[in-house]
Amino acid sequence: MSRLRRQAEQWVPAAVVFVSGIALWEAGVRGLDVQNFLLPPPSDIAETLWSDRRELWSASFFTFREALGGYVVGCSLGFLAALVVSRWRRLQAAVMPYAIAAGAIPIIAFAPITNNWFGVTGMASKMAIVAVLCFFPMMVNAARGLTSVRPSSIELMRSYAASELTVFRRVRLPHALPYVFQGLKVGTVLAMIGAIVGDYFGGAPGALGVEIRRWVGIFAFEQAWAGIVLASALGIVFYAAVALVERRTMAWHPSVRGARAE
């Protein structure tokens, strides 16, 4: 069986579900005469996506920049924190429980507060909440990766008289890579949520979250739905881009290669 055909067979079921889902939605809304403010038919949303494309795109791009900025800051700081924490066992024992507990806190609830701190209409407040959202998963994952190296892996490097730096570069870092990517992937989703919800609590005119709220307020439900669709699409593309980088950098990893060993 050819590679192409095998791939097609993998995708076909998902495509069927997508198409029939849309068709069912369209038929259901029209057939049952569902009110527009409850659920507009997908064809109307698609039409709006096209007709209002400039406004929608600029709003989405604005919010995506908030998400991306906060993501880069949050992930970088999270990784740095993991480096520091994993270096000293005592520090790790003292700090990690809180970093893990932070995962259970609805950090997004702080969005109105960061709006106060960094200014409602600026990008900085949204970036701040996104950064905090991305920080903890990255820190927890990376720290786990950096410290879960088997002792014998380290012993082997010591037997080569390798320096701490060499051990870090050749063993700890590559070992941590899958964990780091896990943090990066989780971060993409959180970043989009953080930026849009941050907008909901007030943001720059023209930001997607602000616009969605405004559209709902003036009964422009097709626009609101189109905004949500675009935000979802951006979120998926963001995630997929990181996943693609992961596949490229970790060609060696069984999860990427697929278990093809004979």
Next chain:
Amino acid sequence: MSRPAPVVSLRNVTKSFPRGGIVALQGIDLDVQPGEFVSLIGPSGCGKSTLLRIVGDLVEPTSGEVVVNGKSARQARLDRDYRIVFQDPVLYDWRTVARNIALPLELLRWDRARRAARVREMVELVELTGFEGHYPWQLSGGMQQRVSIARALSFSPALLLMDEPFGALDEMTRERLNAELLRIWELSGSTVIFVTHSIPEAVFLSTRVVVMSRRPGRIAAVVEVDLPQPRTADTREEPRFFELVTAVRDRLRDAGLDEESTAPAEGELLVGEEPA
């Protein structure tokens, strides 16, 4: 009488772990001459893995003197005087077979061409030609262990430390790798210290078998193995082979009985993994 200076010389080496007050090793005296193949055998928890790690300066002894190649164990490690093979292959998942074997050579800053040439040699030696580009998870356990042996031999070490390298393998693979190891040992003329649980394996491979007692680990007996070299599959059929196996087994039994310790036979791994 002029004997060559021993490669490894242990004087009254003791190791205790403060946590739990475990005395792992007590009063170990041992000289290993150049070109010898010495096996350490003993019940689980007798500290033989710890002893091997002390020679490699991966664990520090509580007291006693360790001399490797005429210098301190630490200096020998820093001079990369030995190579170690563990029970699990300790391959790096993100490196192919070839790059795993090349790792120590990279650390020695060999240039690419020289590394490639040596890797090719080593791959042939352990019969893994064609698998250079594979990743560790694509190999069977036996193949992985052969990679780790190739890596250990890539920089012709004068001293090879092996910690139950074949312990997790099936009998067939084990016997084949035993034969390979002996062939390599004869070719390279290196000195080997080999930790094992298996009496036949120890007798088949070694020039000398060191029998250790239950915790605290002491040297209970030393059995000289006078089987002729080179050893082949036929060696395992010889009456002398069985005599020696019996001899080692009797010594082991004595060693087990003369200790009052009734501690369960776990703990060796625990001792070996204790952070230095």
